[in-house]
Amino acid sequence: MSIKSNARGRAELSEPQTLGGIALDVLRADILQCRLRPNTRLRLEELRERYGMSISPLREALMRLESEGLVTLAENKGFRVSPVSPAHLTDLTETRIDIETLMLRRAVAAGDVAWEAEILGAFHRLSRQQKTDPAAPGEISRAWWREHRAFHASLSAACPSELLRAFRDQLFDQAERYVALSIGFTAKPRDDIGEHEGLMRAVLARDAEAACRLCESHIRQTTAKVLAATNALTAI
Numbered sequence: 001m002s003i004k005s006n007a008r009g010r011a012e013l014s015e016p017q018t019l020g021g022i023a024l025d026v027l028r029a030d031i032l033q034c035r036l037r038p039n040t041r042l043r044l045e046e047l048r049e050r051y052g053m054s055i056s057p058l059r060e061a062l063m064r065l066e067s068e069g070l071v072t073l074a075e076n077k078g079f080r081v082s083p084v085s086p087a088h089l090t091d092l093t094e095t096r097i098d099i100e101t102l103m104l105r106r107a108v109a110a111g112d113v114a115w116e117a118e119i120l121g122a123f124h125r126l127s128r129q130q131k132t133d134p135a136a137p138g139e140i141s142r143a144w145w146r147e148h149r150a151f152h153a154s155l156s157a158a159c160p161s162e163l164l165r166a167f168r169d170q171l172f173d174q175a176e177r178y179v180a181l182s183i184g185f186t187a188k189p190r191d192d193i194g195e196h197e198g199l200m201r202a203v204l205a206r207d208a209e210a211a212c213r214l215c216e217s218h219i220r221q222t223t224a225k226v227l228a229a230t231n232a233l234t235a236i
Contacts (some may be wrong), residue, residue, distance in 0.1 A: 018057070019053065019054070019056075019057035020056075020057040020060040020061060020064075022053070022057070023051070023053055023057040023058050023060065023061035024060075024061040024064055024065070026051055027047075027051075027058070027061050027062070027065060028061075028065060028068075028070065028173070031065070031070050031071070031081055031177065032070075032173055032176040032177055032180065033139065033140060033145065033176075033180045034177060034180040034181055036081050037081065038081050038082065038083050038084045038177070038181075039080055039081060039083050040080060040081045041078065041079075041080055042062060042071065042078065042079040042080060042081065043078065044058055044059060044062075062079050066079070068170055068173065069082060069170065069174060070082055070173065070174070070177075084177060084178060084181065086227055089178055089223060089226060089227065090223070090227075092171065092174050092175060092178075093175075093219060093220065093223045095171060096168075096171045096172075096175060096219055097215070097216050097219055097220075099164065099167060099168050099171060100156065100168065100215050100219065101212040101215055101216065102164065103156035103159040103161070103164050103165070103168060104155060104156055104159075104203065104208060104211050104212055104215060105208045105212065106156075106158075106159040106160065106161065106164075107155065107156045107157065107158035107159045107203070108158075108203060108206050108207075108208045108211065109208075110158045110159065110160055111157075111158035112158070115154075115157060115158040116204055118154050118157065119151075119154045119155060119200055119203060119204060120200070120204075121154075122147070122150050122151040122153075122154040123151055123196060123197065123200045125147045125150070125151075126144070126147040126148055126150070126151045126193075126196060127193050127196075127197075129141060129143045129144035129147050129148075130143075130144060131144045131192060132144075132183065139180075139183065140179070140180060140183055145176075149172065149176075151196060151200075152172065153169075153172075155199065155200070155203055155211075155215075156168065175219075175222070178222075178223075178226045179222060179226070181226065181229065182222075182225050182226040182228075182229050190221065190225075195214070195217075195218050195221075196218075198214050199211060199214045199215060199218060202214055
């Protein structure tokens with residue numbers, strides 16, 4: 001089996017033991033990083049050629065991605081990458097803020113020293129990455145993408161609710177697509193490391209109010225940047 005190098009992304013985050021798991025990781029990565037753009041028709045034969053995999057695990061992966069909201073399936077029309085829109089982004093933003101801040105409050109209340117150490121390590125790894133990939137202009141660095149996910153997950157990892165963690169991961173995935181779409185657009189420069197460091201310090205200080213305020217600001221700034229590219233979103 002062969003997998004093209006540009007299809008790897010979330011596959012680096014896990015070690016799937018089945019062909020279906022591998023297919024899920026590479027398809028999800030290409031969708032989240034918009035190598036498979038919104039509304040793209042996902043024909044099984046074309047995917048088989050793209051990834052060098054058989055149709056069965058690819059179909060299994062597409063069904064899973066449909067349940068996650070990243071793929072749509074229409075009768076007699078097959079699979080497509082889910083569309084994007086300003087209205088969906090706005091809804092996603094408000095829901096993410098509700099879930100992320102709820103989880104932060106619970107994590108701050110329940111977290112231990114091991115949790116604090118993981119946050120510190122995750123921030124250190126993220127701060128050493130460059131956000132854009134010099135070898136692929138207009139694309140997020142795979143290393144930054146991986147460490148950014150890990151950092152944000154670490155902040156709320158001490159939240160005891162598995163259901164909330166699973167829902168949060170799905171919302172984060174949805175948001176990642178919009179971030180990938182906005183990377184190529186000129187916008188006011190952001191201090192990504194400073195924002196993440198401030199959020200980390202508030203969480204480690206067990207200041208839930210400050211952490212939630214900074215989390216909301218961080219998410220809204222990202223949304224504002226993407227909405228500045230509204231013409232691109234509505235044209236997809």
